[in-house]
Amino acid sequence: MNPHSDTLTTADGRTALRMERRLAHPPQRVWDAITQPAHLAQWFPSEVSVELRPGGAMGFSFPGAGEPGMTGTVTEAEEPRVFAFTWGEDHLRWEITPEGEGSLLTLVHTFGDRFGAASFASGWHLCITALEQLLDGEKVDVGRDRGELHEAYLEQFDLGRGIVEYSADGWRIRFERQLVRPAETVWAELTAGTEVLEGAPVPAGFTAPKTPPGPVTEVRRPALLAYALDPEGEVRWQLAEGTGHGPRLILTQTGPRDMDVDDLLASWHTRLTHLAARLLEG
Incomplete structure (x- = not known):
């Protein structure tokens, strides 16, 4: 070139x-x-x-x-x-x-x-x-x-960074990232091949440090998984239609205003970077 x-x-x-x-x-x-x-x-x-x-x-x-x-x-x-x-x-x-x-x-x-x-x-x-x-x-x-x-x-192009949106009720962290493998492949990586049901524990692939998970509250394979946080908040993983390579990952987390979101942003950024690297290996 x-x-x-x-x-x-x-x-x-x-x-x-x-x-x-x-x-x-x-x-x-x-x-x-x-x-x-x-x-x-x-x-x-x-x-x-x-x-x-x-x-x-x-x-x-x-x-x-x-x-x-x-x-x-x-x-x-x-x-x-x-x-x-x-x-x-x-x-x-x-x-x-x-x-x-x-x-x-x-x-x-x-x-x-x-x-x-x-x-x-x-x-x-x-x-x-x-x-x-x-x-x-x-x-x-x-x-x-x-x-x-x-x-x-x-x-x-620094497209892997997350943002924080604030409201009267608290904040929402949001990451959007295009992935390079089919949604089923991404889902299998996140779940380690196990079946996920509402009310069940959250597979480790959907978690990050500083986000203690409660039970799964919503699941729709291979497009959506949501779970409650302990003591307050929610994490949602969505695999939507993407741009050719694979699905578009949209990850959000909500929480109260008295939490430190900087550490959470860094933690999720590291988690998603690791996921992207694992998908390339596959």
Whole structure:
């Protein structure tokens, strides 16, 4: 991979992923590779149809998806410099800048799901690697990320941190993290393969230091487990729909105002980091 730069910024509820790659090819050749459907089919994550003009229609379809594809609209088309378009609720802007005998390719992907950023970044990383192979005249052959690249981006963008929300009744800790294995695999890791029932003790995988558990109060395999805390509060683990790799983990804990939440945040962060590492090992 050529030298590159990847950054993430969030403002007004929207997140922008910016990725830069230096390519040893002139802008016109790069332009053709990112705008012509025959070239896009070899590296882009979907098949693309495009009316290459501002306001032109775009279509995106995944082979074998068995359902209609998504649509978009071209927002900029300035050959051979800028190609930008919407894709559902997302916006992608590709800019090509001459640099010596080659080009600097900059992608800015703007979206609403901040915690999906590691999935998007790892996906584009592999797509742009395939684009480089195409431009170099090589066979396009890029393996699927097994999770290592995703987790590296998650750490780079600091997406594993929790937050604390305060109210008149107390506080709520919240973590949201995209996982890289199927929900059933995550559930098996958390339960150590044991059956979990309401009223039963909580499997150790769902606990962390400084969170003395009461009995399980709600369970729905493999999507939800909640339990009461001693003497007050609740912990909820939810495995919701995620962004391609696996489920989206949403972990919350509530408690009274007189508890120290800093230690709890650190404890849960360590617990979820350990879980992510265990899933990679599997």
